[in-house]
Amino acid sequence: MAQSKHYDLIVIGSGPGGYVGAIRAAQLGLKVACVERGKLGGVCLNWGCIPTKALLHGAELYQEAVTHGTEWGINIDPSAVSVDWDKVMGRSREITGSLNNGVGFLFKKNKIDHYEGHAKITSGRTSATPCTVEISEADDDYYSGTGGKNSGTLTADNVMIATGAAPNELPFPRAMARRSCRATTHSRSPNARSPWSSSVPERSAWNSPTSSTRSAPR
Ligand SMILES: Cc1cc2nc3c(=O)[nH]c(=O)nc-3n(C[C@H](O)[C@H](O)[C@H](O)COP(=O)(O)OP(=O)(O)OC[C@H]3O[C@@H](n4cnc5c(N)ncnc54)[C@H](O)[C@@H]3O)c2cc1C
DSSP, X not given: XXXXXXXXXXXXXXXXXXXXXXXXXXHTTOOEEEEESSOTTHHHHHTSHHHHXXXXXXXXXXXXXXXXXXXXXXXXXXXXXXXXXXXXXXXXXXHHHHHHHHHHHHHHHTTOEEEESEEEEEEOOOSSSOEEEEEEOOOSOTTTOOOOSEEEEEEEEEEEEOOOOOOOOOOOOHHHHHHOOOHHHHHHOTTOOOOGGGSOOOOGGGOOTXXXXXXXXX
C-alpha cells in the first residue's frame, strides 16, 4: 500500500452505513477511500439481513410444502423429505457473495479506493495537519479485532466511522446459551447443522415469537 496517500474522506467500515456514505461522498465529488477489515457489505450483506432471509425462505418453502401441503391438496410424506443442509447454506452464501462483489463493483465505478485491513485513527485533524489513519492486517475476530502488523498509513481531511455494533452476551442459563449463536458463527460454519428455528440469531430489534433466540438491543 502506498504510504500516506491523502483523501478528502476515509470511511472506516463498509456495511450499509459505510458503503452508502462512501458512494454518496464520491458522487458529490470527494476523493474517497474505504477501509474494511472483513467482507464488503458488513453484517447486513454478509451475515445478517440478506443471508438470514435466504435461510428463512428455505424454511418457509419447507413448512408450506411439508406442514401445510395437504391443506392445498399437495400430499407430501414428511418421512420421505430430506433437507440438504449444505445446499441450503451454500445458496445463502452464494447470494451474499454476489452482493459482496456488487459493492466492490460500485466502489470501482465511483473511483473509491478499497483498503483491506483494520483501521485505527492515530491522530485527529489540526489546523496544520490532516487526520491520520493507520491500517493493519485484520485478525480473525469479527467484532473485537484490534489488527495485527501495520500495513500502512493514510491521511484525510475527514473520517467517517461506520464500524457497526457488536452483539451483547446475554445472561441466559448455559443450556440456553448453547442453543444460540452469532450470525457470523452460524453462517461461516461449514458444518452447521442447526434446526430451522435457530437460523435467525441476533435479531436485535426484531425479536419474534418464533425465534428461538432473543437478543438485547444492540
Ligand atoms: C441476523 C441479523 C439479521 C438482520 N436483519 C435485518 C433486516 O432484516 N433488516 C434490517 O434493516 N437490518 C437487519 N439487521 C441489522 C443490520 O445488519 C445492521 O443494522 C447493519 O448491518 C448495520 O450497518 P452498519 O454499516 O452500521 O454496520 P455493519 O454492517 O456492522 O458494518 C460495519 C463494518 O465495519 C467493519 N469494521 C469494524 N471495525 C473496523 C475497523 N476498525 N477497521 C475496518 N473495518 C471495521 C466491519 O468489518 C463491518 O464490515 C440484521 C442483523 C443481524 C445480525
